Amino acid sequence: MEKNCGCWAAFKRGVKGVCKSSASRDSANALPRTSLVYDAATETRYLNASNRELSVPHEVQLSSENPGPPPSEKKDSRQLLQFTFQELKAATGNFRPDSILGEGGFGYVFKGWIEENGTAPAKPGSGITVAVKSLKPDGLQGHREWVAEVDFLGQLHHPNLVKLIGYCIEDDQRLLVYEFMTRGSLENHLFRRTLPLPWSSRIKIALGAAKGLAFLHGGPKPVIYRDFKTSNILLDSEYNAKLSDFGLAKAGPQGDKTHVSTRVVGTYGYAAPEYVMTGHLTSKSDVYSFGVVLLEILTGRRSMDKNRPSGEQNLVAWARPHLADKRKLYQLVDPRLELNYSIKGVQKVAQLAYYCLSRDPKTRPSMDEVVKGLTPLQDLKDFAILTYHSRSSQQARRKKKPDGPRQLTYTQSRSIRDSPLNTATPDCR
16 A cells, blocks of 8 residues: 555545555656756757656656645635535536536546535536536546645635635545636637737736735745646636646745755646756746746747747747847737737736746746736736827828928028027037
C-alpha cells in the first residue's frame, strides 16, 4: 500500500483499504533535471521547446518533496456534499455526450442539475446547474490530483476561486462537482471565438485572476497554483474570473525555506524556465505564468503556436523584446480589437508582463503588486480609436485652411517675412 496518500484517509468510503496509485501528472509528466544551471542560453532552449505537457516518465522522487497538499487541520463551516454515483449519473443525463463541457488531463466535464438543498438530481433547467468532472480510469491525472483538488478547494474559499460543491467516490469512480461557470474558459474566448473579447473584459478577467493568485500566495499557509493558464481561468456570466483545476497545486515554502523542491509538471509555454530547469518551485513561478497569460490577453495569441512562422511560435520569445519599446509595443496588440483599447492600459499591461517575465525570479513582482497595478486600468477611457479620430479631424482641418478666405497671397507672405518684427534672434530656450 502506498504510504504517501495525503488526506486520502478522509475519503475511505467505498475503498477496500487500498490507496490506488493511478498514473498522475506528477509522476508521468516529469522532466529529469540533468543540470541545475540556469542561464539565458538554457532559457532560449526552453522557449523553443514544443507546446506539450512536461513529460518524461519514471523520474526518481526527490526526498525533499512534500508528498501532497497540506492536511485539513481546520474544517470549514461549509461542508462538501458527498454524492452517490447514481445521483450524478442521473444529474448529467447518464453522462450523455451532448452534456460535455470540456475535457482535460483529469477527464470529461459534464453539465448537470441538482436540487438546491441536497444531492438529489434535478430536471434539466431546474435546481442548481453544476459542472461534474469525472476521472478517466486511465487518465494521466490520477488519485493524487483528485485528493489535492478536494483538499485545497475544500479549505480555500475566495470569489476568484471556483467553488467546489462536493465529490463522489465509489469503488474506482471519482467525480467532483463544481459551480457551473456560464461563459466557460478564457481560452475559448481568446482563441476559439469569432468575436474578439472586449478590452474592458480582458482587464476585468486579468484582475480577477490576479486576485485569485494573490489570495493563494498571501495566506498563512501559502499555496503555489503551478498550473496557471487560460484554460484554467473560468468565467461566469459577468466575466468574473475564477481559478479552477487545483490538481497540481502545492503547499508553498514556509519558515526559512526559499522554495519547494518538486517534480516538474505543467505546460511548456507557461511554466517558469528556472522551475523547469531546477525543480525549485516558488510563488514567483506562478507570477511568470501570469505574465504569459497577460501576453495572451494583450496579443490574442497562444503561448505556443506551431502554425506561426518560426520566430513567432513562442509568444514570450517573440513579444518580450517589444514590451519595453513604445514604438513597437502597439504592433503586439490583438488586431481584432481594431483600436478599441486603452492606450495607457496597453502600456501598463505590457510593463507588468515585462516584469512578470523577468529572467530573474527575484525581480518579478508579487501578485499583490500586480493587483495594485491592474486595478486602476478598469476606469481608463483613453481609447486608441478616439485618439485616431481626433488626429484625423485635426488633419482634416489643417488641409481645409489653405482653401479658406484667410489664405495669404505671395505679396502678403513676403511682407510679413521681411518685416523688422521678424528680424529678431529666435529664442531657442
